[in-house]
Amino acid sequence: MTMSDATKRTTGRRSTAVLLGGLAAGAVLGAALGVAGDTAGDTSVKDQFRSAFTPGAVEAESLPMNRIVVTEP
Amino acid sequence: MISPALRITPAAPDPVEVDPAARAGWPVVLVSMPFMDIDWPSIQLGLLGEIVRGHGFPVRTLHANLDFAVRIGAGWYRQLGGRKARLVAEWLFSVEAFGPEAPDQDGRLLDDFAAELADLGDDGDGGDSGGRDWRERLLHTRRVDVPAYLDRLAADPMWDGVKVVGFTSTFQQNAASFALARRLKRDHPEMVTIFGGANFDGEMGPEWVRAVPGVDYAVVGEADTALPRLLDRLVAGAPAAAEPGVTCRVGDEVVTTAPAPPLRQLDDLPAPDYTEYFERAGRLGLLPRTGPGGVPIPFESSRGCWWGEKHHCTFCGLNGSTMLFRAKSPQRMADEFVTQARRYHSFRFHGVDNIVDMGYLKDLFPVLAAGGVTYQIFYEVKANLTRAQVRTLAQAGVTQIQPGIESLSSRVLRLMRKGARAAQNINLLRWAAYYGVEVGWNLLYGFPGETEQDYAEQAALLPHLVHLQPPTGAGRLWIERFSPLFGQSPSRTPEASYRYVYPPTVDLAKAAYFFEYDLPGALPQSAYSALVKETAAWVDTWSTGRRPALTYWSSPGLVQIYDGRHPGAEGTYTFEGPLADLYAACSDRPIAATAVHERLGGSLTVAQIHEAFHEFADRGLMVLDESLALALALPAGPPR
Numbered sequence: 001m002t003m004s005d006a007t008k009r010t011t012g013r014r015s016t017a018v019l020l021g022g023l024a025a026g027a028v029l030g031a032a033l034g035v036a037g038d039t040a041g042d043t044s045v046k047d048q049f050r051s052a053f054t055p056g057a058v059e060a061e062s063l064p065m066n067r068i069v070v071t072e073p
Numbered sequence: 074m075i076s077p078a079l080r081i082t083p084a085a086p087d088p089v090e091v092d093p094a095a096r097a098g099w100p101v102v103l104v105s106m107p108f109m110d111i112d113w114p115s116i117q118l119g120l121l122g123e124i125v126r127g128h129g130f131p132v133r134t135l136h137a138n139l140d141f142a143v144r145i146g147a148g149w150y151r152q153l154g155g156r157k158a159r160l161v162a163e164w165l166f167s168v169e170a171f172g173p174e175a176p177d178q179d180g181r182l183l184d185d186f187a188a189e190l191a192d193l194g195d196d197g198d199g200g201d202s203g204g205r206d207w208r209e210r211l212l213h214t215r216r217v218d219v220p221a222y223l224d225r226l227a228a229d230p231m232w233d234g235v236k237v238v239g240f241t242s243t244f245q246q247n248a249a250s251f252a253l254a255r256r257l258k259r260d261h262p263e264m265v266t267i268f269g270g271a272n273f274d275g276e277m278g279p280e281w282v283r284a285v286p287g288v289d290y291a292v293v294g295e296a297d298t299a300l301p302r303l304l305d306r307l308v309a310g311a312p313a314a315a316e317p318g319v320t321c322r323v324g325d326e327v328v329t330t331a332p333a334p335p336l337r338q339l340d341d342l343p344a345p346d347y348t349e350y351f352e353r354a355g356r357l358g359l360l361p362r363t364g365p366g367g368v369p370i371p372f373e374s375s376r377g378c379w380w381g382e383k384h385h386c387t388f389c390g391l392n393g394s395t396m397l398f399r400a401k402s403p404q405r406m407a408d409e410f411v412t413q414a415r416r417y418h419s420f421r422f423h424g425v426d427n428i429v430d431m432g433y434l435k436d437l438f439p440v441l442a443a444g445g446v447t448y449q450i451f452y453e454v455k456a457n458l459t460r461a462q463v464r465t466l467a468q469a470g471v472t473q474i475q476p477g478i479e480s481l482s483s484r485v486l487r488l489m490r491k492g493a494r495a496a497q498n499i500n501l502l503r504w505a506a507y508y509g510v511e512v513g514w515n516l517l518y519g520f521p522g523e524t525e526q527d528y529a530e531q532a533a534l535l536p537h538l539v540h541l542q543p544p545t546g547a548g549r550l551w552i553e554r555f556s557p558l559f560g561q562s563p564s565r566t567p568e569a570s571y572r573y574v575y576p577p578t579v580d581l582a583k584a585a586y587f588f589e590y591d592l593p594g595a596l597p598q599s600a601y602s603a604l605v606k607e608t609a610a611w612v613d614t615w616s617t618g619r620r621p622a623l624t625y626w627s628s629p630g631l632v633q634i635y636d637g638r639h640p641g642a643e644g645t646y647t648f649e650g651p652l653a654d655l656y657a658a659c660s661d662r663p664i665a666a667t668a669v670h671e672r673l674g675g676s677l678t679v680a681q682i683h684e685a686f687h688e689f690a691d692r693g694l695m696v697l698d699e700s701l702a703l704a705l706a707l708p709a710g711p712p713r
Contacts, residue, residue: 020629045652045681045684045685045688046684046688048648048649048650048652049685049688049692052646052647052648053644053645053646053692054644054645054646054647055642055643055644056643056644056645057637057643058635058637058643058645
């Protein structure tokens with residue numbers, strides 16, 4: 001038995017196409033904005049920009065990508 | 074003084090036949106004089122030396138520029154060599170090149186251009202200036218260092234028995250080369266001098282042969298074939314006048330023959346030999362303390378310009394007679410990198426190409442990336458590279474590029490015939506920053522047909538781009554020989570300082586490369602003040618070590634943009650739904666509203682998209698370039 005055989009048996013899952021963001025295009029998260037044909041659309045665009053900004057500086061080093069801290073048990 | 078007339082002859086059909094053994098009796102020295110860069114070897118010497126050696130001539134190369142750098146101090150040398158305006162480096166060698174005929178014996182140049190030269194002198198060498206001001210220092214270099222250097226160089230026993238000396242000359246190498254030739258001719262009247270390089274292209278070569286007695290022959294155009302054929306004629310005692318690409322004096326005439334068609338099969342060229350550079354630089358203490366691994370190895374993977382063949386950028390004076398684009402095969406280049414790295418123990422490579430062969434993005438760079446090599450390669454590229462292409466370059470080890478950005482106005486770029494839009498230029502800066510590729514670029518202005526609005530818009534744009542690598546500066550274009558603008562500038566005159574270097578017997582209209590001009594339709598300097606000011610502010614920001622940030626996190630239906638470009642105004646924008654997806658859709662490349670509409674599946678109308686574009690642009694989060702929009706923020710996280 002090869003390694004790949006073992007993997008298949010372990011997962012037992014058929015390969016399917018996964019779409020990232022299938023819900024996002026207007027269905028759930030898009031509900032905040034008017035969609036095409038919505039007469040309130042113009043106002044919605046401006047509204048979202050009006051409330052989009054949160055002031056404040058982020059420390060550049062606050063989320064280091066390459067630093068893993070290992071502590072003694 | 075002899076003032077020969079110019080005659081153009083048809084080319085001789087065939088090379089002369091020479092007994093190969095006879096070539097062994099014709100030692101050749103190929104020289105690179107100041108102010109060739111000292112931090113890497115001369116590809117001209119490395120390549121032509123190998124070619125001439127391959128034809129059976131005893132040849133040695135001589136990076137004589139290094140000796141001068143050691144004499145005057147490497148920092149001072151770099152400063153002088155880097156100062157192309159006002160030809161101050163040429164002026165230093167003028168008296169030794171032309172003797173009593175030199176025009177500026179007492180140094181009027183220093184008074185007449187004092188405002189532009191006064192910052193010379195502080196070279197960072199730790200006190201080399203000895204407390205002298207810049208005038209004293211330049212005069213000392215000219216009156217003491219230059220003659221002493223030339224005397225010592227000319228007295229070297231290496232010249233004994235040498236039959237031919239070849240000089241390669243680009244930018245500010247003419248006067249020093251003429252000065253050494255004059256001394257060698259004085260001490261060895263039978264010695265033959267051959268000059269070539271960019272300074273001898275077009276009508277410049279014949280004029281230098283006519284006007285400078287120390288120049289016996291000039292090779293005009295590419296020398297790979299012409300130089301060994303000329304040497305064979307000298308060996309055979311055959312007249313050289315009809316040799317393609319060769320100019321010489323015959324009696325009272327200067328005879329020039331058109332160059333042969335440029336070499337097409339660049340794979341036929343040998344890999345350049347830089348052994349002498351490394352030996353000499355090592356002996357003189359000019360190699361990096363860390364060893365040769367810090368020295369960029371010059372390479373040439375192509376010649377000409379595939380863009381210029383179709384649309385010659387209006388200001389570009391490169392490729393005087395050889396715009397035809399030719400490239401080495403990907404396999405040959407891969408092999409050459411490996412060979413040169415092994416030979417010289419360096420992983421740094423510097424392409425002298427005018428523009429990268431786009432075929433390499435499929436056939437060469439992926440091979441380098443897959444091979445796991447860790448090179449640091451410099452290339453000149455065209456600015457309209459895509460994100461994927463920049464990633465490919467980065468993965469292959471291309472760490473520095475020079476993309477010829479020149480402007481951030483699509484209108485001005487069209488006037489230049491650059492073939493790229495402002496949004497493409499900015500997009501290249503974005504992805505280069507993202508993938509860690511350093512970009513060398515600058516802003517040019519002064520083109521006929523510009524408007525004040527072009528520059529008001531650019532000046533307003535620059536503060537939004539400070540998270541990207543700044544230009545080295547903003548400056549008025551120069552008129553270079555061979556550029557289309559050269560022909561469109563009726564009142565052009567050779568740059569003023571040429572007359573402080575060369576005797577009046579030199580016809581500078583034929584010999585000069587840089588020109589002053591009054592282009593019809595160009596704006597006054599005041600139109601560019603705001604651009605120059607904003608450019609300086611951008612450069613200053615980066616010079617402090619602070620790297621302004623504009624990054625975004627993205628998930629379908631959600632984008633957060635952190636704006637840390639300007640101290641005191643930092644903050645985070647959060648967008649949800651189609652607006653978030655719109656911003657993400659504008660990140661890879663400049664995109665039109667109609668294309669965004671399709672990408673979003675119609676969740677926003679085209680009118681809403683236009684409105685959103687303007688809202689993003691008003692906040693400096695997006696740039697609008699006519700019908701195209703481009704997100705300015707970079708994706709957060711490690712590059713992928």
